[in-house]
Amino acid sequence: xxxxxxxxxxxxxxxxxxxxxxxxxxxxxxxxxxxxxxxxxxxxxxxxxxxxxxxxxxxxxxxxxxxxxxxxxxxxxxxxxxxxxxxxxxxxxxxxxxxxxxxxxxxxxxxxxx
Amino acid sequence: xxxxxxxxxxxxxxxxxxxxxxxxxxxxxxxxxxxxxxxxxxxxxxxxxxxxxxxxxxxxxxxxxxxxxxxxxxxxxxxxxxxxxxxxxxxxxxxxxxxxxxxxxxxxxxxxx
Numbered sequence: 001x002x003x004x005x006x007x008x009x010x011x012x013x014x015x016x017x018x019x020x021x022x023x024x025x026x027x028x029x030x031x032x033x034x035x036x037x038x039x040x041x042x043x044x045x046x047x048x049x050x051x052x053x054x055x056x057x058x059x060x061x062x063x064x065x066x067x068x069x070x071x072x073x074x075x076x077x078x079x080x081x082x083x084x085x086x087x088x089x090x091x092x093x094x095x096x097x098x099x100x101x102x103x104x105x106x107x108x109x110x111x112x113x114x
Numbered sequence: 115x116x117x118x119x120x121x122x123x124x125x126x127x128x129x130x131x132x133x134x135x136x137x138x139x140x141x142x143x144x145x146x147x148x149x150x151x152x153x154x155x156x157x158x159x160x161x162x163x164x165x166x167x168x169x170x171x172x173x174x175x176x177x178x179x180x181x182x183x184x185x186x187x188x189x190x191x192x193x194x195x196x197x198x199x200x201x202x203x204x205x206x207x208x209x210x211x212x213x214x215x216x217x218x219x220x221x222x223x224x225x226x227x
Contacts, residue, residue, distance in 0.1 A: 032215075034215050034216075042220070043204055043218040043219060043220050043221050045218070046215050046216070046217060046218075049215040088157065099145065099162050099164055099169035099170050100145060100147050100159075100162045100169075100170060100206075101159055101162065101172070102159055102216065103159065104149075104157035105156075107156065
């Protein structure tokens, strides 16, 4: 069974701190990795996508991928109360020929305290 | 550019009935995927359609089916509804390849009485 695992949290950080969210996946051949943010009662919103080993930065967000360790992380710098949400790690096993069969982790609930 | 549009937003059905949900993808997106989200199971992949063909399928019973039209709009059908089918059903669209991330609609919340 292909799985994506996340710490369910809640993860609580003070405003202005760095929030670190982690995710591991079981299918070593996975190709595409995504982080989504989901507010309560809303649909998931794409935060970051990453496809190759290393870091990818976008504003206050940095995604890190280590395929050898089967590990994906998301760092949120200068955390704001508006960042309080559930963060979903998503892994698509296949590359450009296979289409989508995305597996989502259960999500990590983040609370940013003002 | 308009986002992914799902209709209806809310539905209430009774056990044994069937339901059809609709999804209009972002203009130009040809891949449409459907997901079920429940508090207990999280977000689970149902199926993906691309160019009117089911390209991938998750582990759901045959009561769950879908189709895609030539304009990339997609419908999902659930027959013989069960209480456990109560969930948020999400549609996500993407351009040609899985390297492009999926973007989600607001979902249809289905309640089974």
